[in-house]
Amino acid sequence: MSTINALGLILLVLMVLVGGKQGWAAFLSLLFNFGFLYFGLILIALQVPAVWVSAGLGVVILAITIFMGEDDLKTTIPAFLASCIVAAAMLGLIILIEHLVLVQGFSLEDSDDLEGMSIQIGISYLSVTIAAAFLSTLGAIAEAAMAVAAGLTEILATHPNLPNRRLFGNGMMIGKQIIGTTLNTLFFGFAGSLLALFIWFLGLHYSLGTILNNKIFGHEMVIVLVSFAAVIITVPVTAAMVIYRRNHSPESGSNV
Amino acid sequence: MNWQLAGWRKRLLGLFLVVGVALWFFMGHNQRLYQKPIARVEAAQTVKTTRVKDQFENVDYQITQRLKLRLLNGTYRGKRLTVTNTYTKSQGLDQAYKKGNQVFLTQLVKKHGRLTAEVSGYKRDRPLVMLAWLVMMLLILTLGTAGSLALASVLLNVLLFVIAIEVDLKFQDWNAFWIFAILALCFAAASLVIVLGPTKKMLATLAATILATAVAVGLSALVITWTGARGVYYESMQYVTQVPRPLFLAETLLGSLGAVMDEASDIVATLFELKTLDPDVSFGQLFWSGRNVGKSIMGPLVNVLFMIFLADTFTSALMYLKNGNSLAYTFNMNMSLGTVQSLISGIGIVLAVPLVSLFAAILLGRRG
Structure with a gap:
């Protein structure tokens, strides 16, 4: 058995043991997300514009992560809508910033991996970089939106008549509780994928100026910072969405 | 209570904006801190475009552009020179430069009274630092103390990360x-x-x-x-x-x-x-x-x-x-x-x- 299958099997068994039906759904959502990501990659290879592919994939991946992670529609619908809004805003920010930092494609440090490869592939590396940056923020957006929406739904269940202002304040409170650990989740996630690169930089005594202007470093920094921004604005947007849906549901409270 | 909070937030926003403007100015004029020669592109002109095709039938274009540059640091500061830059349209390893971009140069030498050099890369520290500034501002203005603490713990972790790598290298x-x-x-x-x-x-x-x-x-x-x-x-x-x-x-x-x-x-x-x-x-x-x-x-x-x-x-x-x-x-x-x-x-x-x-x-x- 290959290592990936063995580890996948262990993860599946553990998820079902700990989470039951929900654990099974979580495992499936991983598989689906992987499948769609790879499908998107193939579409881009077939010359479909990368930014549009990533925008479409974004909606699908957010839907999979949110609706398969939780059954309660009172939580998932506002979380999904809010995360779509945030994702759209982040796509705009990413397009703007990537045109300014120009960190597309490869850097000299990649030379080893590029040996014998043709890099003139006729697809704009800038748009591929935009797609990659956008996709890597999605998980963080979905997670933060779920946390805020779930917390507010819980509060609404016990205090259905809470004024909007108070409810929004509660949403920001939840945001304050999750922000420290969420930023650290993202930081460690990126540190984990960048360890080798930083050993390279520090081992060869790159100066601060060299690092700041390095393509790979720039690419990763943009993703980390945009992910941070995404999580931060997800908090008020989700709180506002929960409130909006409470005030605009056809039969207040009973339907959605 | 609400008013005080708003005032506190307003003052902080003001402070951030002042810092932002200063940072923007500084990052645009920090060339003297660099050892490598840096120049600003004053004019860019496309000279030649060739269609290229690799053995996998990928069609791309190789474009040569002529760049008029003005040096921003070093002994030749203020001097002008012209260089050529070749890039592929997909910009995998190389890239196109536009008027107003700042670039790093290598092999800057004076031959027969004329400066020659090659473009080695794009100066991208300003947008990167400004993005970091924007995110910090968002974090602290929307989430207050909790946001500042989160930022502090991330910065501390960055420091520990660097120390551990230094230990690993030693x-x-x-x-x-x-x-x-x-x-x-x-x-x-x-x-x-x-x-x-x-x-x-x-x-x-x-x-x-x-x-x-x-x-x-x-x-x-x-x-x-x-x-x-x-x-x-x-x-x-x-x-x-x-x-x-x-x-x-x-x-x-x-x-x-x-x-x-x-x-x-x-x-x-x-x-x-x-x-x-x-x-x-x-x-x-x-x-x-x-x-x-x-x-x-x-x-x-x-x-x-x-x-x-x-x-x-x-x-x-x-x-x-x-x-x-x-x-x-x-x-x-x-x-x-x-x-x-x-x-x-x-x-x-x-x-x-x-x-x-x-x-x-x-x-x-x-x-x-």
Whole structure:
């Protein structure tokens, strides 16, 4: 058995043991997300514009992560809508910033991996970089939106008549509780994928100026910072969405 | 009360804006801090465009442009020169420059009274620093003290990260994995003290985080050995300057640590809340509620890491596909390590659920 299958099997068994039906759904959502990501990659290879592919994939991946992670529609619908809004805003920010930092494609440090490869592939590396940056923020957006929406739904269940202002304040409170650990989740996630690169930089005594202007470093920094921004604005947007849906549901409270 | 808060926020916003303008100006005029020659593009003109086709039928264009530059630092500061820059339309390794861009030069020499040089790269420190400024402003203005503390813990972790790498480089013969494992301990303790304070809550979270991560990484190392690392392509690891296997495990350990900590602190917070609402809550009830909270967070968390690990390989995987490689080979060479990393992190995240619930329940529960 290959290592990936063995580890996948262990993860599946553990998820079902700990989470039951929900654990099974979580495992499936991983598989689906992987499948769609790879499908998107193939579409881009077939010359479909990368930014549009990533925008479409974004909606699908957010839907999979949110609706398969939780059954309660009172939580998932506002979380999904809010995360779509945030994702759209982040796509705009990413397009703007990537045109300014120009960190597309490869850097000299990649030379080893590029040996014998043709890099003139006729697809704009800038748009591929935009797609990659956008996709890597999605998980963080979905997670933060779920946390805020779930917390507010819980509060609404016990205090259905809470004024909007108070409810929004509660949403920001939840945001304050999750922000420290969420930023650290993202930081460690990126540190984990960048360890080798930083050993390279520090081992060869790159100066601060060299690092700041390095393509790979720039690419990763943009993703980390945009992910941070995404999580931060997800908090008020989700709180506002929960409130909006409470005030605009056809039969207040009973339907959605 | 509300007014005071608004005033506090307004003052902070003002301060940030002033700092932002100063930073913008400084990052645009910091060329003298660089040793390398830097020039501004004053005019760019396309000279020649050629259609190129590789053996995989990928059509691209090779474009030559002539750039009029003005030097911004060094002995020739203020002098003008003209260089040519060749790039491909897809801009994989090279890139197009436009009027107003600032570029780094190499081989700047004076021959027969004329300056010649080659463009070596784009100066991108200004937009990067400004983005960092924007995010800090967002963080502190929307989330106040909690945001500042989060920022502080991230900055502290960056510092620890750099120190650990320096230690790793100094003692090359030590096993990289253990250096970063110790670092991970410090990371976890430091972040949790900053975010939660030195409390019982923090101890329960820390113990569970360490145990879950250790078991996940240990178990996975065993599985990798038993399966003979079949399908794990260490040779595809990027930027490796040391023995890849311990480095890979260290990367995985770091990658999952944050997520496990995140989940553990969510569960512990909920259980402490339960305890304050109902001081007589039993051990069994606490354990059960912990599991309920945990099972709904674990899915989204695993997905966060999965997206980070996989999206990183996008560009390189695309290049493999366009070079006529099969889907399976492209996966193996680009995504196998990221997948293994995600799976190990996932195992840690799932294991943390019963562990945290157990520790918190022992700490808080009335046995019966």
